[in-house]
Every structure is written in C-alpha cells, then in structure tokens.
Amino acid sequence: MAPPLSNRRGALLYLLAWLLIGVALGGICAALAAARLVNALLLTVPTTVVYGIAAGFSAYYLCHANPIGTRPPALIVLMVAAAAVLAGFMxxxxxxxxxxxxLSFAVDWAGVNLSAELTALLFALGVLLYGLLAALHYLAIELDRARNAERRELESRVTAQEAELRMLRMQIDPHFLFNSLNSISALTSQDPRAARDMTLQLASFCRHSLALAAQRKVTLEQEMTLIRHFLAIEKVRFGERLVTEEALERGALACLVPPMIIQPLVENAIKHGIGGLPEGGLVLVAAWRDRDSLRITVSNAVDPAAGSGTRLRSDNGIGLVNVRHRLACAYPNAASLTWKREEGTFAVDIVLPAQLGEA
Incomplete structure (x- = not known):
C-alpha cells in the first residue's frame, strides 16, 4: 500500500474523506457546545484535515515497520494503542x-466553548480514528501480501507448465528423427537416390523446426509448412501409396497453435493407417474457424479388419497422449482432443481457442 497523498487521485479522496469527518465533527460540536455551526466548522474542519494527514503518515509507517507476523500480536496492539493515545493528545x-x-479574535464567528465532556469526546474520537487508520493499513498490507503470494504461485505454475511443455515437445523430436533415420537406413541399400532425397527433406524439416522451437506458439500456416516437409519425407518412402490433401480455411491459417501439435497426428496416420494398407490411402488435414474456436481434423484410411485401438498404440505412448497432454498444458480446460473410427476411416479432432496473438 502506498503512503497517503502518494498520487493525486488518492490524495483528493483521502482529503475529501477527512473534510467530511471535519464537517460531521463540526455539527457535533455545534450541538454539544450550543455554538453556531460556522464557529464549530471553523474549528473542526482545518484541524481535522491536518490531523488526518499527520495520523495517516504516522499509521502508515508504524504498520509497515511492524507487520503482522513479525512481532507478537499483543505487542503490536500495545504499540498501536500507545500511538493512538499519543495522537489523540496531540x-x-x-x-x-x-x-x-x-477566541482571541474577539469576534462572534470564531471560537467554541470546549466543555470537559466535549473535550473528552474529541480525544476519544481522535484515538478511534487513529486506530481505524492503523486497521485499514494492516488490512491493505495483508491484501497486498495475499496478491503477491497469488502472483508468485501463478508464476511458479506457469514455469512448471512451460517446463512440462518443453519436456513433451522434446519427446516428439527424437521420436520422429529416429523413425526417419530408420527409413533412410532401409532405403540406402534399396534406393540410394530416394535415401538422398529423404535426407535432404529431413534437413529442411529440421531447419524449419529449429527456427520455430523457441516460440511458444506458431501460426497454423507455419505449422502446415512443417507438415508439408514431413509429408515430403514420407512420400519418398511410400511413393504413390501415400495421397495427401489439405482443406484449410483462410481465416484459420493465422490462428496460433503449439508448434508440432499436428505432426504427431499425421505421423500416426501414416504409420498406423497408411502403413497397414498395401494399396495405400489418403491422409487429410483440415482446419477451420468455428466462432471463437479453431478446429483441426487429421483423418486417414485404415484397414477395416484392424482393431479399433490400432491407432492408439503409438511407440511408448507418444502420439495422441502427448498431444492431449500438450493441449491440456497450453489451454487448461479450454481445448479437447477426440477421435473416432467409421467406415475404414480414422479421424482425430482438435478443438482449441482461436488466438490471433499471444495473450
């Protein structure tokens, strides 16, 4: 909490509050002392404003020098009470x-007869007002402490979330790289030219991937560039057996997605779908805007005789499980991943918020 009068708006509100207190005290003094209101106001308004400024600074520094938890509660209460009594006397x-x-002016509009009862009342009000200021300062200190604790907790959660995202992201790279190197190794003895082409495509993919690795989010258009490099690598291995199509809405290409969020789905589509079909088949990547959501679908042909869980059994659980975890980290309770199989086709659907810029 900033000290009193630290900014213009706060100072105006603070002084206005004490001005109103001074007016109220003037009415009390006028009633109890049987004096005219102008006499009472002339006495209470300026002195109350001055007292409010002095007491505000005093309570602020007293509370910040003795925050709750650093000293015994009884000692803090005693210190505040002593300061309030001293402020009341002052x-x-x-x-x-x-x-x-x-009264020395000897005019009718100045001075009030301060009786013993009125004097005691004003002293008690001074003590109470100081105690109220101290309580408000302690309340503000605790609220600031709670906000800071909440902010630190949020920062730690974000840090942990980013670490988990990096870990999940790192699982994809070696998984894909090992598969590609195995394919290149298999092609080296059978078709050296195809192995060379695949090596060049893999180099292009790695360069593009490294360029986006430092970013938390990339546009769908950048992600699709990665996908096209990946498909070019796979087409070297599968040839005409692999047919690819894209159905991308123009408005969806500018939306942000986690990097390499689609590549594991396309890889699974080829490995567990097209790879099991002697005649090959189609892999379709579609994306479109649905109000405030971005919907992405990766579908592929599958062997009708294969079990419904074939697509889910990717190596070491990497694939759909990895993508689902990354979506949960990047969009808590705001993204989903579902899949379905029907009539020889397996489709994975992703729904995530349509973001055009980092929040």
Whole structure:
C-alpha cells in the first residue's frame, strides 16, 4: 500500500474523506457546545484535515515497520494503542490551541466553548480514528501480501507448465528423427537416390523446426509448412501409396497453435493407417474457424479388419497422449482432443481457442 497523498487521485479522496469527518465533527460540536455551526466548522474542519494527514503518515509507517507476523500480536496492539493515545493528545492540543487563537479574535464567528465532556469526546474520537487508520493499513498490507503470494504461485505454475511443455515437445523430436533415420537406413541399400532425397527433406524439416522451437506458439500456416516437409519425407518412402490433401480455411491459417501439435497426428496416420494398407490411402488435414474456436481434423484410411485401438498404440505412448497432454498444458480446460473410427476411416479432432496473438 502506498503512503497517503502518494498520487493525486488518492490524495483528493483521502482529503475529501477527512473534510467530511471535519464537517460531521463540526455539527457535533455545534450541538454539544450550543455554538453556531460556522464557529464549530471553523474549528473542526482545518484541524481535522491536518490531523488526518499527520495520523495517516504516522499509521502508515508504524504498520509497515511492524507487520503482522513479525512481532507478537499483543505487542503490536500495545504499540498501536500507545500511538493512538499519543495522537489523540496531540490532536486535542491542536484543537485547544486553535480554539484559543480563534477566541482571541474577539469576534462572534470564531471560537467554541470546549466543555470537559466535549473535550473528552474529541480525544476519544481522535484515538478511534487513529486506530481505524492503523486497521485499514494492516488490512491493505495483508491484501497486498495475499496478491503477491497469488502472483508468485501463478508464476511458479506457469514455469512448471512451460517446463512440462518443453519436456513433451522434446519427446516428439527424437521420436520422429529416429523413425526417419530408420527409413533412410532401409532405403540406402534399396534406393540410394530416394535415401538422398529423404535426407535432404529431413534437413529442411529440421531447419524449419529449429527456427520455430523457441516460440511458444506458431501460426497454423507455419505449422502446415512443417507438415508439408514431413509429408515430403514420407512420400519418398511410400511413393504413390501415400495421397495427401489439405482443406484449410483462410481465416484459420493465422490462428496460433503449439508448434508440432499436428505432426504427431499425421505421423500416426501414416504409420498406423497408411502403413497397414498395401494399396495405400489418403491422409487429410483440415482446419477451420468455428466462432471463437479453431478446429483441426487429421483423418486417414485404415484397414477395416484392424482393431479399433490400432491407432492408439503409438511407440511408448507418444502420439495422441502427448498431444492431449500438450493441449491440456497450453489451454487448461479450454481445448479437447477426440477421435473416432467409421467406415475404414480414422479421424482425430482438435478443438482449441482461436488466438490471433499471444495473450
């Protein structure tokens, strides 16, 4: 909490509050002292504003020098009570001194007869007002502490989330790289030219992947560039057996997605779908905007005789499980991944928020 009068708006509100308190005290003094209202207001308004400024700074520094938890509660209460009593005496001295000054003018509109009862009331109000200021300062300190703790917790959660995303992201790269190197090794003795082409395509893919690795999100258009490099690598191995199509809505290409979120799905589509079909088949990647959501579908032909769980049994659980975990980390409770199999086709659907820029 900033000290009183630290900014213009806060200072105006603070002074206005004490001005209203001074007016209220003027009404009380006028009633109890049987004096005219103008006399009471002339006494209470300026002295109350001055007291509010002095007491505000005093309570602020007292509370910040003795925050709750650093000293025994009884000691803090005793210190605040002693400061409040001292402030009450000082306010009373200022009131009486200013009142004597007003009476010395010997005019009807200045000065009030301060009786013993009124003096005791003003002293008690001064003590209570100081105690209220101290309580408000302690409340503000605790609220700031709670906000800071919440912010630190959020920062730690974000850090842990980013670490988990990096871990999941790192699982994809060696998995894909090992598969590609195995394919190149198999082609070396059978078709050296195809192995060379595949090596060049893999180099292009790695360069493009490294360029995007440092980014938390990439556009769908950049992600599709990676997918095209990957498909070019796979087409060297599968030849005419692999047929690919894209159905990408123009408005969806600018949306942000986690890097390499589609590649594992396409890899699974080829490995567990097209790879099991002697005649090959189609792999379709589609994306479109649906109001505030981005929908991405990867579908492929599968062997009708294969079990419904074939596509789910990717190496070491990498694939759909990895993508689902990454979506859960990047979009908590805001993204989903589902799959279905029907009439010789297996399709994976991703729904995530349509973001055009980092929040």
């Amino acid at each position: 306010w009373l001295a200022v009131l009486q001194g200013f009142n004597e000054l007003c």
